[in-house]
Amino acid sequence: MMKNIAVIGAGLTGAAAAAKLVQQGYQVTVFDKGRVAGGRMSSKKTEHGYLDMGAQYFTARSDLFKQQVQLWLEAGCADIWACRTALLCNDEGVTSLVSSADAQLRFIGVPSMQSPVKSLLQAIPIVTECRIDRLSYQRQWTLYCANNQSYSNFDAVLITLPPVQAQQLLSQSQLPDLIATNSQLLEPCWAVAVQAEACSMGDAIFCQHPKLRFISHQQHKQGRTSCYILHFNASYSAEHLQARPEFWFEQAITIVRDELNIQHSIEPLVAHRWLYASQRDQAIAPGIMALPEQKLWIGGDWSFGGRVENAYLAGLNLAQALVETQHLAGELS
Ligand SMILES: Cc1cc2nc3c(=O)[nH]c(=O)nc-3n(C[C@H](O)[C@H](O)[C@H](O)COP(=O)(O)OP(=O)(O)OC[C@H]3O[C@@H](n4cnc5c(N)ncnc54)[C@H](O)[C@@H]3O)c2cc1C
Structure with a gap:
């Protein structure tokens, strides 16, 4: 037995x-x-509240996962992320940032991303x-x-x-x-948190960008404060895998200031390197x-x-x- x-x-x-x-x-x-x-559902506890350095949110498509998410919602360890979605494009240095509303329900752990894992x-x-x-x-x-x-x-x-x-x-x-x-299924990602106010366009920003894949602002997430988390895409992260946090802070601050048009203070907080972050596109x-x-x-x-x-x-x-x-x-x- x-x-x-x-x-x-x-x-x-x-x-x-x-x-x-x-x-x-x-x-x-x-x-x-x-x-x-929690693993890659990871939020770092800081004096600026929790910073979601790994997964930013999750969706539920299958019935089995929908049932589990419902239990988490009832237990108070997950919530709906009332985010506004946007699209940041950067084509040969020309940036555009437009709102791109969709009907997708997105969930977060509360007060941190690891809360649903801990509850299990x-x-x-x-x-x-x-x-x-x-x-x-x-x-x-x-x-x-x-x-x-x-x-x-x-x-x-x-x-x-x-x-x-x-x-x-x-x-x-x-x-x-x-x-x-199958060893190379997961690709790296540098995740960088900076404190800054949110831009008016959105707080869940999908990126078609030479450096980035996703930016999220934490203001509408319970337990978090006014911070951006930038996820650099796999090829840029791999190219600069060994770069020091200062390099990543400079990159993040420049993007938030010049491409999201945030003109007030932008403070570097945390840079985290994930060697194995998310699935390679089109991998079997x-x-x-x-x-x-x-x-x-x-x-x-x-x-x-x-x-x-x-x-x-x-x-x-x-x-x-x-x-x-x-x-x-x-x-x-
Ligand atoms: C930057 C980033 C952004 C993401 N964004 C999203 C998103 O927005 N939406 C989404 O759905 N998914 C997202 N993901 C993916 C999501 O986080 C993962 O799919 C999910 O959390 C993986 O869970 P897992 O248990 O399979 O693996 P992991 O969470 O990686 O768990 C593996 C665990 O094993 C432990 N471990 C490793 N080696 C050892 C060892 N030798 N001995 C003991 N323990 C060990 C690790 O500490 C870890 O806790 C993102 C991931 C990252 C990193």
Whole structure:
């Protein structure tokens, strides 16, 4: 009987999988290298309120995710983002910023983006600041943490890391490379927060721009203050991957001043580099992966096309795959 499950990664994929398994009677322990759960749904707590350095919002298209979002709304850990959308175009140095209203419902975590993840994990043991750098299997799994701690007696393991990190973990554990050609699915992003008042055009600004992919202003997000977060696009982020925060602050301030026309003070706050941020355009989503005999499954947002909603669905799929294997084993025995 498979009972004791380790989930590596406390982003939304790991949280959704863990919550589902606990609902079904499994004992689950979640491990994450970070200080708090949330992963790329990350808000940094600062004296300027929470700064959403990762996902800015999420949408809900599938019934399963709509039901979960409804629960979060009722629990008060998510809210609708009443944002005004706009489009920033920069074609060979000529900038245009126009409003581009749409009917899409957008949601945020409140008071921070990790709140929905934390709510899924609230009754589940989680070991934080624990980077798992090796696994070993002898009828049960042992997890080895970078701080020399080890955790044993797991019947099954779910790995919910970005593909490069999952691949490294498999390789360090001398397990087959299930990720292989999918390792480059996620691209980098520099995210830069500056304090500034909002421009009149909008607070969710999609960008067709040589440097940027998205700009959001936080004024209509509960728990946040008057700040912009700029997400630089994958090619510009990759080109300047090693640049210092000062470089990114200068870039951000120049864009906010010259392209969004904010003439009052603009203060640099935080620059954060995501090595693995969002799915490469037009990449083929590989689904979840498994070593079923050893009871190991791997998946994440990237399994189904990136984004918050797909992370949730990946978590449900991982849990489902594990439960089905157990049913099958029960039927065969
Ligand atoms: C800048 C940015 C902007 C985005 N914007 C949006 C958006 O607007 N809308 C949207 O829907 N999506 C957006 N996304 C994508 C969205 O954030 C992700 O799809 C989703 O959060 C992924 O969840 P996950 O659980 O699959 O992975 P993650 O959130 O990456 O979770 C993986 C977890 O594993 C942990 N970890 C890694 N290695 C180890 C290890 N060896 N041992 C232990 N723990 C480890 C990490 O700390 C992390 O917590 C954005 C992402 C970024 C970075």
